Amino acid sequence: MNSLSEIADIIKANHSFGVTYHVSPDGDACGSVMALVQGLRKLGKEAYIISRDLTPDNLGFLPLSMEIAGHNTKPKNNSDILIALDCGNEERLSCDISDFTGMIINVDHHITNDMYGRFNYVDSSSSATSEIIYSLLNELDIELDTSIAKCLYTGILTDTGSFRHSNTTSSTHRVVSNLLNYNINHTKIHSALFDNKPFSKLKLIGRVLDDCKLLFNGKLILLYVTKQMLNELNIDNMDTGDLVSYGLQVENTEVSVLLKETDCGVKVSLRSKNEFDVRNIAEKFGGGGHIKASGITFNDCTLSEVKDKILNEFAKELD
Ligand SMILES: [Mn+2]
Known part of the structure; x- marks a missing residue:
């Protein structure tokens, strides 16, 4: 260097x-x-x-x-x-x-x-x-x-x-x-x-939070953004990666996972509150980033396929 x-x-x-x-x-x-x-x-x-x-x-x-x-x-x-x-x-x-x-x-x-x-x-x-x-x-x-x-x-x-x-x-x-x-x-x-969000973003946050799930005894929170949500709210092209951080606001969570359905596959955002190394998980699927903030892109996969793959990896460390 x-x-x-x-x-x-x-x-x-x-x-x-x-x-x-x-x-x-x-x-x-x-x-x-x-x-x-x-x-x-x-x-x-x-x-x-x-x-x-x-x-x-x-x-x-x-x-x-x-x-x-x-x-x-x-x-x-x-x-x-x-x-x-x-x-x-x-x-x-x-x-x-x-x-x-x-x-x-x-x-x-x-x-x-x-x-x-x-x-x-x-x-x-x-x-x-x-x-x-x-x-x-x-x-x-x-x-x-x-x-x-x-x-x-x-x-x-x-x-x-x-x-x-x-x-x-x-x-x-x-x-x-x-x-x-x-x-x-x-x-x-x-x-x-x-403090500059379109109103539709606020509505989307509401939908995403309404559907989110706690897994592994509350250590992991799973959030989704589906194409259907985006269509119903008339959202065309919006960055939604920041929604993942809402998951960490919940008591006792260690990891927040956001799955976003896109035209070519699924984008995954991972965040960790304390020690958990999410980059390690991201790298297993060809993604990368930081210990507490990483991402992965899956091409030609459905939301439920990606969910299964990701949760299988987390299960090894959080179960
Ligand atoms: Mn940077």
Whole structure:
């Protein structure tokens, strides 16, 4: 692995950068990419966002969200470097790298990173990739401003579950304390992120909670989002991964499992409250993530097939 100052040196020595993140970008992916792109432009570099995804609705308030419009899906021919942020492996990049011959710089905080870059900086003790980008901008002597601070704050806030997850450290709070000096309106950021749901989402939450089930003596809670629910509520395209966290609000639960029926199969979100390692389960099915937050995608499977497979694995550890 490289040091952050080596990464900074490579950046200083080059001119053109495509910057990308993982598919289905979240607050940390978007926040870290947008902060770095703005910082690189301040250095006089050519920098642009590469994304096969659109900005999620609740992140539309971030600067540069207009630059994620689905037209840059691969690095430009003349780009020296592709910087990949918050993404553990090449397969999950929201970027087509099949023709790319330049160098990849991989900066991430996922413990299971494949080190797929020519240069790699992975710090799993960082709460968010945005926390690392804060340090990288420092290494590059880039003066922060309100717009950059807003992006980094959003990334850290979302990846720490508003500073409640165990990945939150004193260093996280130190970084955030500095970010608040750049005149960001943290109350407004919080509202834009969390108090901004379509009414249909609230109705969906009601349906999902009404149908959820406690299993394994209350240690696991199972939630479903079915196509039928989405159809009945006229919901077309909505991120529902956050619903999994409701399961952990129940006393004595250890694991929350959300199964979402999609057009191609089933998406599974796994969350753990304390010690249980859900990544271990996810990896058995080709998924991945963090110890307390992981995901799996099953193609061409029905909801009940996936439910059986997943519960069989949990039974080995929770029964
Ligand atoms: Mn992250």
